[in-house]
Amino acid sequence: xxxxxxxxxxxxxxxxxxxxxxxxxxxxxxxxxxxxxxxxxxxxxxxxxxxxxxxxxxxxxxxxxxxxxxxxxxxxxxxxxxxxxxxxxxxxxxxxxxxxxxxxxxxxxxxxxxxxxxxxxxxxxxxxxxxxxxxxxxxxxxxxxxxxxxxxxxxxxxxxxxxxxxxxxxxxxxxxxxxxxxxxxxxxxxxxxxxxxxxxxxxxxxxxxxxxxxxxxxxxxxxxxxxxxxxxxxxxxxxxxxxxxxxxxxxxxxxxxxxxxxxxxxxxxxxxxxxxxxxxxxxxxxxxxxxxxxxxxxxxxxxxxxxxxxxxxxxxxxxxxxxxxxxxxxxxxxxxxxxxxxxxxxxxxxxxxxxxxxxxxxxxxxxxxxx
Amino acid sequence: xxxxxxxxxxxxxxxxxxxxxxxxxxxxxxxxxxxxxxxxxxxxxxxxxxxxxxxxxxxxxxxxxxxxxxxxxxxxxxxxxxxxxxxxxxxxxxxxxxxxxxxxxxxxxxxxxxxxxxxxxxxxxxxxxxxxxxxxxxxxxxxxxxxxxxxxxxxxxxxxxxxxxxxxxxxxxxxxxxxxxxxxxxxxxxxxxxxxxxxxxxxxxxxxxxxxxxxxxxxxxxxxxxxxxxxxxxxxxxxxxxxxxxxxxxxxxxxxxxxxxxxxxxxxxxxxxxxxxxxxxxxxxxxxxxxxxxxxxxxxxxxxxxxxxxxxxxxxxxxxxxxxxxxxxxxxxxxxxxxx
Numbered sequence: 001x002x003x004x005x006x007x008x009x010x011x012x013x014x015x016x017x018x019x020x021x022x023x024x025x026x027x028x029x030x031x032x033x034x035x036x037x038x039x040x041x042x043x044x045x046x047x048x049x050x051x052x053x054x055x056x057x058x059x060x061x062x063x064x065x066x067x068x069x070x071x072x073x074x075x076x077x078x079x080x081x082x083x084x085x086x087x088x089x090x091x092x093x094x095x096x097x098x099x100x101x102x103x104x105x106x107x108x109x110x111x112x113x114x115x116x117x118x119x120x121x122x123x124x125x126x127x128x129x130x131x132x133x134x135x136x137x138x139x140x141x142x143x144x145x146x147x148x149x150x151x152x153x154x155x156x157x158x159x160x161x162x163x164x165x166x167x168x169x170x171x172x173x174x175x176x177x178x179x180x181x182x183x184x185x186x187x188x189x190x191x192x193x194x195x196x197x198x199x200x201x202x203x204x205x206x207x208x209x210x211x212x213x214x215x216x217x218x219x220x221x222x223x224x225x226x227x228x229x230x231x232x233x234x235x236x237x238x239x240x241x242x243x244x245x246x247x248x249x250x251x252x253x254x255x256x257x258x259x260x261x262x263x264x265x266x267x268x269x270x271x272x273x274x275x276x277x278x279x280x281x282x283x284x285x286x287x288x289x290x291x292x293x294x295x296x297x298x299x300x301x302x303x304x305x306x307x308x309x310x311x312x313x314x315x316x317x318x319x320x321x322x323x324x325x326x327x328x329x330x331x332x333x334x335x336x337x338x339x340x341x342x343x344x345x346x347x348x349x350x351x352x353x354x355x356x357x358x359x360x361x362x363x364x365x366x367x368x369x370x371x
Numbered sequence: 372x373x374x375x376x377x378x379x380x381x382x383x384x385x386x387x388x389x390x391x392x393x394x395x396x397x398x399x400x401x402x403x404x405x406x407x408x409x410x411x412x413x414x415x416x417x418x419x420x421x422x423x424x425x426x427x428x429x430x431x432x433x434x435x436x437x438x439x440x441x442x443x444x445x446x447x448x449x450x451x452x453x454x455x456x457x458x459x460x461x462x463x464x465x466x467x468x469x470x471x472x473x474x475x476x477x478x479x480x481x482x483x484x485x486x487x488x489x490x491x492x493x494x495x496x497x498x499x500x501x502x503x504x505x506x507x508x509x510x511x512x513x514x515x516x517x518x519x520x521x522x523x524x525x526x527x528x529x530x531x532x533x534x535x536x537x538x539x540x541x542x543x544x545x546x547x548x549x550x551x552x553x554x555x556x557x558x559x560x561x562x563x564x565x566x567x568x569x570x571x572x573x574x575x576x577x578x579x580x581x582x583x584x585x586x587x588x589x590x591x592x593x594x595x596x597x598x599x600x601x602x603x604x605x606x607x608x609x610x611x612x613x614x615x616x617x618x619x620x621x622x623x624x625x626x627x628x629x630x631x632x633x634x635x636x637x638x639x640x641x642x643x644x645x646x647x648x649x650x651x652x653x654x655x656x657x658x659x660x661x662x663x664x665x666x667x668x669x670x671x672x673x674x675x676x677x678x679x680x681x682x683x684x685x686x687x688x689x690x691x692x693x694x695x696x697x698x699x700x701x702x703x704x705x706x707x708x709x710x711x
Contacts (some may be wrong), residue, residue, distance in 0.1 A: 171565070174567065250572065251572065251575060252575070253626075271578060271581060275577075279533075279565070279569070282537065282569040282570060282571065283565055283567045283568070283569040284392075284567055284568040284569060284570075285567070
């Protein structure tokens with residue numbers, strides 16, 4: 001292995017991903033690459049995403065053909081310094097073998113989700129990493145733990161990371177005992193109790209951000225820090241048409257344009273993504289849960305709870321990240337805690353900023369968690 | 372999702388969940404209770420292939436064994452539906468529908484229309500369809516077109532376990548009579564299925580594979596043949612086929628079919644029914660009428676031959692449309708020759 005040659009491989013986004021399709025390169029062969037640059041687009045059976053360069057150098061080989069499917073970890077490009085001879089790169093490419101899945105057979109591995117009984121019912125969660133710090137990822141309205149597809153493994157390298165499906169969401173209990181922000185905050189604390197998590201860094205997206213703030217206000221001793229990604233609870237405005245459209249959409253044609261509001265690049269919304277959301281929405285109890293949450297948290301297209309003052313008063317260390325092009329919650333809300341929090345508004349990103357700018361968000365989160 | 376169950380288990384689970392949810396749901400059929408309590412039988416047989424096995428133990432008298440008299444118990448199920456129950460009648464093989472067709476065609480399908488919408492018949496008639504089971508001409512037919520032809524009936528034919536559960540739940544909750552066709556060759560097919568109840572609305576086709584060169588339409592078992600053909604076409608000829616699973620034949624999701632053909636310009640319909648007046652001929656005619664301008668070539672039909680299902684295993688295997696036949700139909704209407 002030549003340490004000066006850096007392979008670009010088909011990424012693995014989530015445990016269920018076995019292959020991905022190269023949909024296009026964003027840089028040309030010979031381009032100078034900086035670590036973190038977006039270099040190509042990949043589509044999986046779940047979602048389309050961007051692969052970022054892990055190392056700096058020159059893009060010396062482009063091996064992944066557009067519209068072609070490759071297994072996870074297949075070599076699709078090579079980055080190396082200019083002075084590395086072509087022959088060495090050719091030899092590297094020729095000798096490259098796709099590494100086998102670690103541990104059990106890939107087909108059997110599947111998504112390793114777990115379930116836990118809590119006072120709010122049976123909740124699904126995923127766990128990664130073994131680090132000393134504990135991180136709890138809390139998704140938004142209508143989402144699930146797969147919203148952290150591009151983040152959970154990166155954070156797992158530095159901490160013990162949990163991502164849960166909130167009550168009413170994903171594969172968790174669909175009946176909501178208390179469809180309010182305090183009710184959901186109690187459910188999150190119940191989840192932490194059930195798993196013996198004494199204290200955690202809470203990372204919340206959208207409604208999950210409001211929840212993280214509420215938990216920090218209600219139980220500050222349980223919260224090491226909060227990271228608010230495109231967070232609710234920082235101002236009154238919210239895209240009421242999105243909320244109403246998401247709740248009422250019953251078919252693919254209605255749902256797709258609604259979901260496109262979530263992303264800076266609407267083409268991120270694949271047919272499979274729409275189908276997966278539809279499958280969730282069609283489970284008994286989901287419609288009732290979503291309507292109850294929408295009525296309680298976002299009545300008349302406004303946010304019922306603004307928590308910035310109480311969050312500031314709680315004194316919890318806070319990171320705020322928004323996508324500049326957020327069409328669900330105005331990116332201007334990021335400034336609500338600008339006096340006490342680290343605030344970053346990322347360009348070319350929408351409401352799902354943790355997916356669209358995963359590399360940058362992961363970097364910010366890792367730094368934030370490390371304190 | 373992470374939990375795989377079979378098509379057969381999915382149907383069983385749908386019945387179980389709906390019987391738990393709604394006390395008006397009852398199940399009738401031959402041998403669905405038979406065997407219960409007999410020596411060596413801890414449970415009922417659960418019908419001829421055991422699809423309803425276990426339900427009698429859970430729901431007792433709400434499962435009823437019927438005599439070998441389809442006209443009687445299908446009529447009873449329709450009558451019960453008209454009186455406020457939600458019966459699910461298991462007819463074993465759809466081929467046996469002939470003796471009770473009057474109850475279905477002239478009664479169940481018509482009540483809503485004849486009584487100004489004041490009567491409804493929320494009955495589901497489940498039955499096995501399709502060849503490949505060495506069950507010969509009277510137990511192997513794909514009679515879906517017969518029922519699709521009748522206004523007032525809804526006709527469903529799922530291709531996988533996820534759809535089987537969601538469509539059967541929708542069928543039970545639907546206020547109209549539904550003919551629910553289960554391809555016997557798919558009973559062992561497994562895929563991810565949520566534990567909870569969920570309903571898939573009718574008239575929503577599923578795009579099982581995306582492609583830009585040709586649209587292949589199928590339902591039931593033929594979806595799997597179409598998908599195999601699509602993989603073969605992509606590998607050998609670089610042809611990207613879009614595969615549409617109709618899921619429900621009445622009502623039909625014409626929008627998805629037309630949208631796809633408008634994008635690809637080519638249509639192949641795969642149907643295990645006999646070719647004349649089939650689902651294949653229906654789809655081909657509809658697309659020709661409504662998207663003629665988009666077509667780059669004549670639509671192709673890949674169907675069973677116009678014969679009864681043969682008893683000879685060799686001939687029966689030839690009877691069902693194969694993936695090779697689908698690939699050949701695609702190659703007839705594309706400029707690209709397939710590699711050997």
